[in-house]
Amino acid sequence: MVSRVIPVDTFDLVIFGGTGDLARRKILPGLFRRYCAGQMPPEAQIIGAARSEMTDDEYRAFVREAVDEFGSTPHEPGQFDAFLGRVGYQRVDAKGSDGWEDLGARLRDDAVRAFYFSVGPALFGDLAERLRTFGLATQDTRIVVEKPFGHDLQSARALNRELAEHFNEGQIYRIDHYLGKETVQNLMAVRFGNMLFEPLWNAQHVDHIQITVAETVGVGGRGGYYDKSGAMRDMIQNHLMQLLCLIAMEPPARFEPDSVRDEKLKVIRALDPVEPHHVVRGQYAADENQPGYRAHVEDPRSTTESFVALKAHISNWRWAGTPFYLRTGKMLRARTSEIAVVFKDAPHSIFGAEAGRHRNMLAIRLQPNEGMTLDVTIKEPGPGGMRLVDVPLDMSFADALGPDGADMPDAYERLIMDVIRGNQTLFMRGDEVEAAWAWTDPIIESWARRGDVPKPYDPGGSGPDDALMLMHRDGRRWRDIKA
Numbered sequence: 001m002v003s004r005v006i007p008v009d010t011f012d013l014v015i016f017g018g019t020g021d022l023a024r025r026k027i028l029p030g031l032f033r034r035y036c037a038g039q040m041p042p043e044a045q046i047i048g049a050a051r052s053e054m055t056d057d058e059y060r061a062f063v064r065e066a067v068d069e070f071g072s073t074p075h076e077p078g079q080f081d082a083f084l085g086r087v088g089y090q091r092v093d094a095k096g097s098d099g100w101e102d103l104g105a106r107l108r109d110d111a112v113r114a115f116y117f118s119v120g121p122a123l124f125g126d127l128a129e130r131l132r133t134f135g136l137a138t139q140d141t142r143i144v145v146e147k148p149f150g151h152d153l154q155s156a157r158a159l160n161r162e163l164a165e166h167f168n169e170g171q172i173y174r175i176d177h178y179l180g181k182e183t184v185q186n187l188m189a190v191r192f193g194n195m196l197f198e199p200l201w202n203a204q205h206v207d208h209i210q211i212t213v214a215e216t217v218g219v220g221g222r223g224g225y226y227d228k229s230g231a232m233r234d235m236i237q238n239h240l241m242q243l244l245c246l247i248a249m250e251p252p253a254r255f256e257p258d259s260v261r262d263e264k265l266k267v268i269r270a271l272d273p274v275e276p277h278h279v280v281r282g283q284y285a286a287d288e289n290q291p292g293y294r295a296h297v298e299d300p301r302s303t304t305e306s307f308v309a310l311k312a313h314i315s316n317w318r319w320a321g322t323p324f325y326l327r328t329g330k331m332l333r334a335r336t337s338e339i340a341v342v343f344k345d346a347p348h349s350i351f352g353a354e355a356g357r358h359r360n361m362l363a364i365r366l367q368p369n370e371g372m373t374l375d376v377t378i379k380e381p382g383p384g385g386m387r388l389v390d391v392p393l394d395m396s397f398a399d400a401l402g403p404d405g406a407d408m409p410d411a412y413e414r415l416i417m418d419v420i421r422g423n424q425t426l427f428m429r430g431d432e433v434e435a436a437w438a439w440t441d442p443i444i445e446s447w448a449r450r451g452d453v454p455k456p457y458d459p460g461g462s463g464p465d466d467a468l469m470l471m472h473r474d475g476r477r478w479r480d481i482k483a
């Protein structure tokens with residue numbers, strides 16, 4: 001199957017923080033891959049902007065190194081140089097006036113204008129203000145802001161207000177890179193493109209839904225940032241909430257930005273407050289091979305969680321009574337992201353009690369090996385009565401779609417192209433982000449109030465035992481964490 005590449009309009013993309021880690025690892029290699037795929041028009045211009053002094057040529061060398069290290073792609077001779085010919089650099093001070101007029105002089109009136117704020121959120125307001133003051137923002141200019149979008153509801157509101165002083169909501173693209181993943185969009189295709197699932201997609205037929213995002217790595221060098229954040233703020237409030245929204249939302253009337261985002265917002269607003277005993281926090285301990293969480297952060301008695309499991313309820317007609325179990329953590333057995341929709345038992349077994357209990361389960365794997373598995377109950381082969389067994393109907397998207405299925409643009413590539421196209425469907429709206437904080441804040445506050453200490457867990461496992469108990473108490477079990 002050949003994927004279609006539709007070139008976007010020509011653009012000027014300024015990357016504030018163009019010398020930073022995110023630019024190096026994701027944004028710049030992603031742009032090169034879109035260039036080679038023919039999606040980035042040859043006249044497009046990319047300008048790195050940051051505090052350091054650098055010439056255009058020095059920045060091009062930086063970009064070449066970043067692309068080589070973090071994700072080149074097969075290309076024609078000369079294509080790399082042609083791409084670098086579209087790259088430039090401008091020193092700017094986000095907090096001062098240096099460089100802004102020179103940056104403005106590089107921009108063209110007839111190109112789509114986008115500014116990527118790949119800097120800490122403390123600079124968002126300064127950048128937005130200077131773009132206006134120095135006349136760099138046109139009516140159609142887009143700004144892209146990175147996570148974390150605030151630390152709590154209050155700070156997210158303050159950020160939204162700061163940006164709203166200079167840009168309208170239609171110009172603000174808040175990135176949650178999970179939404180750019182091919183399989184995450186496939187959630188919508190599977191749900192709303194098929195007749196098969198949607199009639200069963202409700203509390204009447206679904207016993208529960210579990211969402212797992214597991215990492216094998218620890219906090220490593222990010223300890224300073226992570227310790228002020230923790231799994232709840234870093235993962236649940238954004239990535240897992242977005243997955244929950246897509247799996248639980250009502251069908252939007254159209255696949256259009258506000259239709260989709262309105263439905264997602266309704267899900268978040270219908271979430272019940274979480275009972276304290278429905279949340280488990282964990283922190284990975286040391287083992288013989290590596291130090292534990294606390295060795296990577298400044299505070300040797302840190303109580304920040306590197307793992308969260310919780311049970312959520314959505315109070316609406318579709319989902320009342322069906323629990324959603326969310327789980328994420330670092331230093332777990334395997335790197336995997338998966339959503340499992342576990343259906344209820346058949347109302348009556350004609351095969352008798354000895355046939356055992358069997359349930360259909362649809363698992364959607366977001367990574368690795370993106371695909372879907374549907375557990376179906378069949379007869380166990382052989383003579384001697386009717387014994388039942390659950391077997392997986394397993395589909396890997398890469399196998400089903402051929403080589404192009406395996407070579408899809410990465411989340412950042414897709415999202416940047418969507419910014420240029422002016423399509424906000426896969427970006428979070430301000431009210432969505434605020435609603436997500438309004439739900440997570442009380443959980444975090446209750447930990448602080450109670451002086452809650454996360455449960456230690458062994459690296460390489462599936463988190464603290466209490467997380468297993470969260471399900472066992474309800475007569476359910478988590479799916480194994482495996483790659």
Ligand code: NAD
Pocket residue numbers: 016017018019020021022023025049050051052092093094095117118119120121123146147148
């Ligand atoms: P970084 O510290 O590596 O880079 C920061 C960049 O900002 C540098 O280019 C620096 O020169 C520039 N900068 C800092 N102060 C400036 C000023 N006053 N004026 C102009 N430029 C200034 O940070 P990063 O890891 O690239 O992260 C950037 C943003 O992306 C952050 O908000 C981060 O939370 C978010 N993010 C990063 C990652 C990642 O993998 N690195 C992932 C998700 C989100």
